[in-house]
Amino acid sequence: MAAGRLIIKTEFLPTKYRGYMLPLSQVFWLAGSLLIIGLASVVIPTIGWRWLIRIASIPGIILIMAFKFIPESARFNVSTGNTQAAMTTLESIAKMNSSAMPEGKLVEPILEKRGRFADLLDAKYLRTTLQIWVIWLGISFAYYGVILASAELLERDLVCGSQPELESEVVVTLGDTEGSQSPCHCHMFAPSDYRTMIISTIGEIALNPLNILGINFLGRRLSLSITMGCTALFFLLLNICTSSAGLVGFLFMLRALVAANFNTIYIYTAEVYPTTMRALGMGISGSLCRIGAMVAPFISQVLMSASILGALCLFSSVCVVCAISAFTLPIETKGRALQVLLPFVILLKIYLCCPVSSQETSMEEETVRRTAF
Numbered sequence: 001m002a003a004g005r006l007i008i009k010t011e012f013l014p015t016k017y018r019g020y021m022l023p024l025s026q027v028f029w030l031a032g033s034l035l036i037i038g039l040a041s042v043v044i045p046t047i048g049w050r051w052l053i054r055i056a057s058i059p060g061i062i063l064i065m066a067f068k069f070i071p072e073s074a075r076f077n078v079s080t081g082n083t084q085a086a087m088t089t090l091e092s093i094a095k096m097n098s099s100a101m102p103e104g105k106l107v108e109p110i111l112e113k114r115g116r117f118a119d120l121l122d123a124k125y126l127r128t129t130l131q132i133w134v135i136w137l138g139i140s141f142a143y144y145g146v147i148l149a150s151a152e153l154l155e156r157d158l159v160c161g162s163q164p165e166l167e168s169e170v171v172v173t174l175g176d177t178e179g180s181q182s183p184c185h186c187h188m189f190a191p192s193d194y195r196t197m198i199i200s201t202i203g204e205i206a207l208n209p210l211n212i213l214g215i216n217f218l219g220r221r222l223s224l225s226i227t228m229g230c231t232a233l234f235f236l237l238l239n240i241c242t243s244s245a246g247l248v249g250f251l252f253m254l255r256a257l258v259a260a261n262f263n264t265i266y267i268y269t270a271e272v273y274p275t276t277m278r279a280l281g282m283g284i285s286g287s288l289c290r291i292g293a294m295v296a297p298f299i300s301q302v303l304m305s306a307s308i309l310g311a312l313c314l315f316s317s318v319c320v321v322c323a324i325s326a327f328t329l330p331i332e333t334k335g336r337a338l339q340v341l342l343p344f345v346i347l348l349k350i351y352l353c354c355p356v357s358s359q360e361t362s363m364e365e366e367t368v369r370r371t372a373f
Contacts, residue, residue, distance in 0.1 A: 008073055016335075023212050023263040026205055032059075033201045041194040075275050119277050120284065128272060129281070131325045135224070135265055136285040138322035140292030141299075142231055143258040145315050148300035150200055150251050153238070196244075200251035204259035211260040215267065219334040224264040225327035231257040232319035235312050261322075271333035 013021055036056060043052045074093075077086035094101055120129045189197075207227075214223035234254045242250070265285075273281040304311040 008070065012073065020212055020216065023208055023215065023260075023267075026208060026259060026263060029259075030201065030205045033204065034198060037194060037197050037201060041189075041191065044189075076279075078275075117280070117284070120273075120281055125273070125277075127330050131329055132265070132269055132272070132281075132285060133288050134325045135228075135322045136269075137288045137292045138318045138325075139228075139258065139261045139265055140289040141296050142235075142292075142315055142319055142322075143262060144293045144296040145300045146235075146251070146254045146258055148297055149238070149304065149311070149315075150197065150255075152301055152304055153247065153251075196248050196251070199248055200255045203252035203255035205256075206252065207256040207260050208263075211263055214260075215264055216334070219332050220264055220268040220271075221326055221329045221332055224261065224268070225323045227257050227260045227264065228319050228323035228326055231261060232316040232323065235316040235319065239309050239312050268329075268333055271336060272331055 009021070009025065036052075039055060040049075040052055043049075043055065071089050071092065072085060074086040074089040077083070077089065091101060119125070211223070211227070214226065218226070231254065234250055234257060237250050238247075238254075240246075240250075269282055269285050270278060299311050299314055303314070
């Protein structure tokens, strides 16, 4: 779902606004994260975690009903030859922007092959695709790792000089039969732990202004390599003996950095592939993202139980690999127009009141050039 909503926004936004508007959408992700933490602090101690899941599912049900009000990407419709649907969408954009429709019509282009998995591994995109997959896997691994590690560190109360309170442990029961008690002992979160989670979560938007500046002025590759390198550093800093405020500060910065990583790789992946391959590229990258999310708990909870330093070093090493992969990406997409049909680019820019650059008269080989106005 995250990949789908980003593709829609990417294909509607003009080039010069993508690096600004896409990271700002992180505000809504932050709002949802804060909401679920606030709900957890109220619901879990009173009516239990099962009710938290039930309540949290309500926005998803509402979203399903709201999908019918979201327009299909006009770029996608043009790439599949459905020019009538594309024109309908563009007419609504023109009306919304109080712009007059240009004379003429959008002619149906020559139909191209739809995106295939083999296209991602074509010689032109092979290196880019493989490095993007490594980065997606590593960023997801680090993102969910720091979230789970935060809970693990707070539960273990590993602030320098503190001792775990054994009397606060709760035995988890698995049923009514004898011997059904689990050897797992859970340390219930105190109100201060929820406050720490909220503060660290706010970090996901703290670096947004710097992230936006980096994306638009340093470029996607350099910006991502810097934030990934800093993420590796702060994972190691978690092992330093520090105060409670120091731990909160490290978690705050880690959440800020991993969010910045996600912002940048989302934008880069959506921009680097042409329209016929964009959804496929984002979808496969999202699948690798899920793999990273599945592996993270085994490191941030299982391995961390045996060796905190070992787990943190593993997270840091993965981030270093991702930083190198980002720095060596062969294509920089900063200021690069989406690889779409030439007539559609011009028509969309007219509707959005954007100037048509002379560079858009020479598109890449995928561009279809047949049109009439």
